[in-house]
Amino acid sequence: MQKHLLLGVEAIAQGALDGGLSGVYAYPGTPSTEITEYIQDSRQAAERNVHRQWSANEKTAYEAALGMSYAGKRALVCMKHVGLNVAADAFINSAITGANGGLILAIADDPSMHSSQNEQDSRFYGDFAMLPILEPANQQEAYDMAYSGFQLSESLGLPVVLRITTRLAHSRAGVLRKEIAAQNSIRLPDDMRQFVLLPGIARRRYNGLLEKQKKLLELSEKSAFNSYEDGADHSLGIVSAGIGYNYVAENFPNRNCPYPVVKISQYPLPVEMLKRLSDECEQLLIFEEGYPFVESKLRSFFSDVPHIRGRLDGTLPRTGELNPDHARRALGLAARPTQPIPALVAARPPAMCQGCGHIDAYLALNEALSEFEKGHVFSDIGCYTLGALPPYEAINSCVDMGASITMAKGAADAGLRPAVAVIGDSTFTHSGITGLLDAVNEHAPITIVISDNESVSMTGGQQSAAQGKIESICRGVGVEPEHIRVLTPLKKNHDEMVRVFREEIAYDGVSVVIPRRDCIQRAARLKKAQKSENSDNK
Amino acid sequence: MKIDIILAGVGGQGILSIATVLGAAVLRENLNLKQAETHGMSQRGGAVVSHLRISSDTVASDLIPEGAADLILSVEPMEALRYLPYLSDNGYVVTNTTPFVNIPDYPAPEQVLAAVNALPRVVALNADEIAKAAGNSRTSNIVMLGAAAPFLQLDFTTLEEGVRSIFARKGDAIVDLNLRALHAGHEFAKNSIRL
Numbered sequence: 024m025q026k027h028l029l030l031g032v033e034a035i036a037q038g039a040l041d042g043g044l045s046g047v048y049a050y051p052g053t054p055s056t057e058i059t060e061y062i063q064d065s066r067q068a069a070e071r072n073v074h075r076q077w078s079a080n081e082k083t084a085y086e087a088a089l090g091m092s093y094a095g096k097r098a099l100v101c102m103k104h105v106g107l108n109v110a111a112d113a114f115i116n117s118a119i120t121g122a123n124g125g126l127i128l129a130i131a132d133d134p135s136m137h138s139s140q141n142e143q144d145s146r147f148y149g150d151f152a153m154l155p156i157l158e159p160a161n162q163q164e165a166y167d168m169a170y171s172g173f174q175l176s177e178s179l180g181l182p183v184v185l186r187i188t189t190r191l192a193h194s195r196a197g198v199l200r201k202e203i204a205a206q207n208s209i210r211l212p213d214d215m216r217q218f219v220l221l222p223g224i225a226r227r228r229y230n231g232l233l234e235k236q237k238k239l240l241e242l243s244e245k246s247a248f249n250s251y252e253d254g255a256d257h258s259l260g261i262v263s264a265g266i267g268y269n270y271v272a273e274n275f276p277n278r279n280c281p282y283p284v285v286k287i288s289q290y291p292l293p294v295e296m297l298k299r300l301s302d303e304c305e306q307l308l309i310f311e312e313g314y315p316f317v318e319s320k321l322r323s324f325f326s327d328v329p330h331i332r333g334r335l336d337g338t339l340p341r342t343g344e345l346n347p348d349h350a351r352r353a354l355g356l357a358a359r360p361t362q363p364i365p366a367l368v369a370a371r372p373p374a375m376c377q378g379c380g381h382i383d384a385y386l387a388l389n390e391a392l393s394e395f396e397k398g399h400v401f402s403d404i405g406c407y408t409l410g411a412l413p414p415y416e417a418i419n420s421c422v423d424m425g426a427s428i429t430m431a432k433g434a435a436d437a438g439l440r441p442a443v444a445v446i447g448d449s450t451f452t453h454s455g456i457t458g459l460l461d462a463v464n465e466h467a468p469i470t471i472v473i474s475d476n477e478s479v480s481m482t483g484g485q486q487s488a489a490q491g492k493i494e495s496i497c498r499g500v501g502v503e504p505e506h507i508r509v510l511t512p513l514k515k516n517h518d519e520m521v522r523v524f525r526e527e528i529a530y531d532g533v534s535v536v537i538p539r540r541d542c543i544q545r546a547a548r549l550k551k552a553q554k555s556e557n558s559d560n561k
Numbered sequence: 562m563k564i565d566i567i568l569a570g571v572g573g574q575g576i577l578s579i580a581t582v583l584g585a586a587v588l589r590e591n592l593n594l595k596q597a598e599t600h601g602m603s604q605r606g607g608a609v610v611s612h613l614r615i616s617s618d619t620v621a622s623d624l625i626p627e628g629a630a631d632l633i634l635s636v637e638p639m640e641a642l643r644y645l646p647y648l649s650d651n652g653y654v655v656t657n658t659t660p661f662v663n664i665p666d667y668p669a670p671e672q673v674l675a676a677v678n679a680l681p682r683v684v685a686l687n688a689d690e691i692a693k694a695a696g697n698s699r700t701s702n703i704v705m706l707g708a709a710a711p712f713l714q715l716d717f718t719t720l721e722e723g724v725r726s727i728f729a730r731k732g733d734a735i736v737d738l739n740l741r742a743l744h745a746g747h748e749f750a751k752n753s754i755r756l
């Protein structure tokens with residue numbers, strides 16, 4: 024059979040498609056974005072009429088996926104780890120309602136914060152919601168778990184969490200596909216009150232969720248994704264979770280690991296399997312990507328725990344992603360000789376692209392604010408966050424999606440003048456509109472800059488939900504039309520932009536300034552695609 | 562066989578097209594492959610790296626351990642140096658000599674080249690110029706792939722097939738252009754290897 028070279032995220036997408044997917048719902052976020060993009064580009068998805076448009080944010084995505092599950096069809100909802108904070112209300116409650124059609128949450132964590140604000144571990148969310156969690160060690164498992172996850176979800180009547188981390192998300196390997204499953208037809212829940220979480224019903228459903236925990240544990244104990252590989256030397260037992268398994272295995276090239284290894288890829292943790300390891304070994308080494316989740320659980324499982332080594336006792340770093348060298352050191356194997364990085368090598372952090380409209384907006388804003396001391400600009404999440412770095416140093420906050428507007432309002436409430444918010448078009452429609460309503464209702468003296476490049480650029484130029492709607496949204500929320508100002512951020516318009524910023528900063532109420540120019544990366548890509556289309560048509 | 566390659570460059574330089582051609586070639590040979598890429602924020606002009614591992618056996622880790630890479634293949638000279646801790650004792654560095662300067666504190670290019678040329682096993686070439694001479698400077702990535710060919714333990718024809726399959730959609734002229742680039746890089750490397 025032919026292998027297909029797929030990234031971990033693509034393997035999830037293909038697995039879900041082959042497993043009978045009817046709809047994917049998502050908001051872009053590294054490292055999860057390509058799951059949805061793959062499905063958007065898939066001919067198979069088009070032929071099967073799979074829903075594959077972006078959602079405005081992770082919460083709307085999760086709820087729409089839950090609605091598709093309610094209707095009896097198989098749905099996949101994808102997001103990065105911090106996206107689940109936004110969707111947490113829907114997510115936690117979906118464990119109480121349960122699923123009807125198969126529902127998989129594909130959640131991509133970003134340990135080491137390559138492209139994120141924190142490195143929170145989504146396994147805690149899965150545990151908190153008391154749902155089964157699948158954590159693939161490789162691309163084939165990513166495919167298999169997405170494929171079979173729908174059946175698991177339907178057999179349990181629960182959503183299933185599929186957790187990956189950056190490295191597997193963006194690593195490619197050969198994957199074997201399975202037979203394509205049929206899509207479900209519409210079939211409403213047997214119990215018409217299943218999804219009505221009135222207290223009386225919710226209590227009954229919550230008890231049902233608690234009763235299912237025993238079944239979840241049984242499934243983990245016998246899961247093909249979990250295994251106990253025995254070894255002759257019981258001075259150490261290794262527990263590896265997800266991709267951590269590969270890093271341990273790397274140090275034993277001929278699979279001649281002398282120690283017993285428990286491989287964990289399905290949760291809740293298989294307690295019996297771990298108890299055997301704990302009973303038979305003098306020490307345990309826990310190798311997991313993310314927070315010390317397994318390590319903490321193990322300490323609470325057994326009264327007579329052996330010595331446990333991992334991220335909490337300093338054997339492994341407490342933060343950041345792991346690699347085969349961490350495993351090597353923890354296993355006490357001799358390091359290979361290495362050369363240092365020459366001293367002259369300079370760091371090369373990401374930066375805004377030359378010619379980017381955000382740059383022109385920041386240069387004008389900085390000049391307009393030059394008469395004030397520093398520290399008046401609240402910003403948000405997107406390419407424009409790079410405006411915090413030299414030479415611009417134009418912003419003073421980046422916390423969570425939409426927080427620029429609300430933090431500016433809070434600071435204005437405290438008396439800070441001026442208080443400026445800088446937010447992108449897609450972040451505005453993701454989570455900025457409700458904050459704007461708060462500001463309008465209180466006539467807060469803030470200036471909101473919606474730096475509009477008409478795309479979700481940091482994640483690769485996806486369609487922004489804001490297109491063509493920003494002014495009408497602002498007017499609809501109640502911003503006075505004369506204080507909605509649209510600019511074209513180009514060098515030649517610098518003086519005009521400075522003047523407009525100054526006027527609106529001086530205004531004692533809510534004003535919105537919209538510097539609008541296409542993302543240059545997206546514009547270049549569209550031009551290239553157009554050119555290739557033209558030449559294809561010849 | 563087993564070969565571990567660090568592919569290095571700057572976001573936007575397109576190191577992933579090298580990986581794509583190699584991936585296509587490797588599948589054809591029925592070998593195992595894992596290839597970890599950098600996506601996300603660093604693609605905005607930051608340092609990007611891809612770990613490419615090819616083996617006739619199963620590949621365990623998606624990342625190459627330190628001191629284990631057989632080859633660093635870099636499309637930018639300073640980026641070649643950044644990943645030296647990954648290079649094995651007898652590993653080779655194959656790098657483009659054209660600096661990509663997008664940071665204010667980029668070191669003096671002649672110092673970077675001196676550090677590159679001081680490496681014991683190195684093939685350094687101006688891939689941009691060679692690509693231009695072969696027809697189009699935008700094929701410098703494929704020139705670099707050609708220069709790496711002597712170290713890949715793959716038949717050169719396999720690489721040619723990889724190039725053909727990846728660029729076939731763009732027409733014969735583009736395929737030929739990239740094949741010329743592949744050959745030009747290969748010729749340079751064959752003539753400059755100090756063994």
